[in-house]
Structures are given as structure tokens and as C-alpha cells.
Amino acid sequence: MLRIDREIVEAIVAHARRDHPxxxxxxxxxxxxxxxxxxxxxxxxxxxxxxxxxxxSMEQLRVWREMDERDEEPVVIYHSHTAxxxxxxxxxxxxxxxxxxxxxxxxTREPDATEIRSFRIVDGVVTEEPVRVVVAGxxxxxxxxxxxxxxxxxxxxxCRA
Amino acid sequence: xxxxVRVPTILRSYTGGAKTVPGTGDxxxxxxxxLETRHPGxxxxxxxxxxxxxxxxxxxxxxxxxxxxxxxxxxxxAGDTVTVLPAVAGGAGQASGASEALAGSASPAGG
Numbered sequence: 001m002l003r004i005d006r007e008i009v010e011a012i013v014a015h016a017r018r019d020h021p022x023x024x025x026x027x028x029x030x031x032x033x034x035x036x037x038x039x040x041x042x043x044x045x046x047x048x049x050x051x052x053x054x055x056x057s058m059e060q061l062r063v064w065r066e067m068d069e070r071d072e073e074p075v076v077i078y079h080s081h082t083a084x085x086x087x088x089x090x091x092x093x094x095x096x097x098x099x100x101x102x103x104x105x106x107x108t109r110e111p112d113a114t115e116i117r118s119f120r121i122v123d124g125v126v127t128e129e130p131v132r133v134v135v136a137g138x139x140x141x142x143x144x145x146x147x148x149x150x151x152x153x154x155x156x157x158x159c160r161a
Numbered sequence: 162x163x164x165x166v167r168v169p170t171i172l173r174s175y176t177g178g179a180k181t182v183p184g185t186g187d188x189x190x191x192x193x194x195x196l197e198t199r200h201p202g203x204x205x206x207x208x209x210x211x212x213x214x215x216x217x218x219x220x221x222x223x224x225x226x227x228x229x230x231x232x233x234x235x236x237x238x239a240g241d242t243v244t245v246l247p248a249v250a251g252g253a254g255q256a257s258g259a260s261e262a263l264a265g266s267a268s269p270a271g272g
Contacts, residue, residue, distance in 0.1 A: 027249075061226075
């Protein structure tokens with residue numbers, strides 16, 4: 001299960017909306033071994049593409065070094081799909097190289113609602129996991145999929161579990 | 162030419178779990194050949210059968226991406242740090258060359 005602060009999720013959704021129709025991507029770092037994402041780092045999509053993303057190699061080096069120095073690791077790696085559902089594509093699975101990370105996918109294909117789902121991708125095997133969005137230290141209910149509306153006051157979500 | 166090589170999590174199975182290993186070589190190609198003698202299999206995760214650097218692996222000498230330094234011919238000096246990072250990439254569409262992934266080379270996805 002992925003536990004993540006609602007503020008961080010909303011910032012990820014805002015990033016994905018801002019970059020739409022291009023795919024957006026980034027990392028949420030957290031203390032090594034904690035499995036807790038705490039520091040959002042939106043990354044440039046060096047591909048600037050609606051069907052592909054890749055972290056800029058120099059930005060990635062700088063961010064990975066910074067995480068090392070702070071004794072952090074990439075707890076969440078996120079990216080958006082802008083015309084398809086929030087499920088890893090074959091490309092996503094082939095290229096997933098962080099077996100300890102939660103791969104968070106955001107779909108911006110619908111203009112009024114944003115879907116987020118989380119997966120583990122280890123040795124080519126994809127496992128979906130529930131997402132628990134935490135609000136100000138209070139746990140929400142774990143659900144399989146959240147749908148975020150456009151405005152923060154109009155957040156709604158849908159449970160598939 | 163002794164250099165330090167920083168190894169990403171996904172490749173530490175080749176280094177007995179070590180984050181950093183020492184190596185020698187005048188070029189990146191020489192260094193990878195040297196590492197292969199102590200860490201068999203590692204080179205094959207970084208270099209294609211045709212002898213080029215895998216497209217979805219980033220290798221840096223100090224602060225520079227080796228793609229701008231001559232790739233496998235990049236020159237090394239004593240005290241350099243070589244960092245290997247798997248590219249973070251993907252997306253909804255098909256990427257040409259995605260089969261050259263660092264992750265995928267261990268367990269190639271069929272088709």
C-alpha cells in the first residue's frame with residue numbers, strides 16, 4: 001500500500017494538469033527505509049512528448065546526489081498518461097528500474113477528473129496496490145483509485161476495491 | 162588509473178551489495194572490462210551486444226554525462242568518480258529501443 005499526503009497528491013495532479021497534453025514526471029523522495037514519501041521533486045520531461053517521458057540525465061544526477069546526501073531514496077516515481085488510463089504500459093514495465101519504488105500513474109485524459117493509481121513493478125511483474133491518502137495526519141480510507149476534481153474544494157474519489 | 166564506481170540498487174547483485182566499487186581503466190570501455198573480471202555480468206547490463214552503451218542507462222564521469230564525452234571512449238583519470246544510474250523513463254506510447262532497458266535486460270518482455 002502507498003500512504004501519501006493529500007497535499008503531495010494534489011501537487012502531483014496539478015503538475016500533470018499543467019503539462020497536459022505532454023506527459024509529466026517526477027519523484028517523491030523520503031527517508032531511506034521509511035517507505036514514506038515526503039519531498040516532492042517535479043522533474044523535466046526531457047522528451048516533451050504526449051506518449052513518452054524521460055528524466056533529463058543531468059537533472060537526475062543532481063537530484064539523486066541530493067537524495068544520497070540527505071539519506072533519502074525515491075519512494076514514489078510518478079508520471080502521467082494523457083490519453084489513456086493510469087495503468088503501466090509495456091514501455092513503463094520494460095523501463096522500470098527501481099524495484100523498491102511505488103510507481104504512481106496519473107491519467108489526465110478526462111478534463112474534469114484525474115485518476116491516480118499506484119503499482120509495484122519488479123522484474124517485469126506489475127502489482128497494483130491501494131493508495132491511502134493522508135490528510136493532516138489523519139488516515140483516509142485505502143482505496144484502489146482516486147479521482148480528483150479540478151478544484152481542491154471539489155475533490156471526489158472512486159473506489160474500485 | 163583507479164576510479165570509484167557508484168552502482169545503482171538494481172545492479173548491486175553483481176557487486177555483493179556494494180554501493181561503490183573500485184576499478185581501473187583509461188577509458189570507460191577499459192573500466193567496464195576491468196569490472197567484469199571481478200563482477201561478471203555487470204558489463205552486459207550496461208553495454209549492448211553490438212558494443213554500444215545501453216540507451217536507457219546513464220553513465221557519468223564526475224558531473225558529466227558520458228554521452229557528451231565520447232560514450233565508451235570517454236577518458237578517465239585517477240580519482241574520477243563514475244556514476245551509473247538507470248534512466249527513469251516510460252510513457253503511454255511505444256519507445257523504440259525500450260528493449261535495451263537496464264531493467265528489461267534481466268528478464269526480457271516477450272515481443
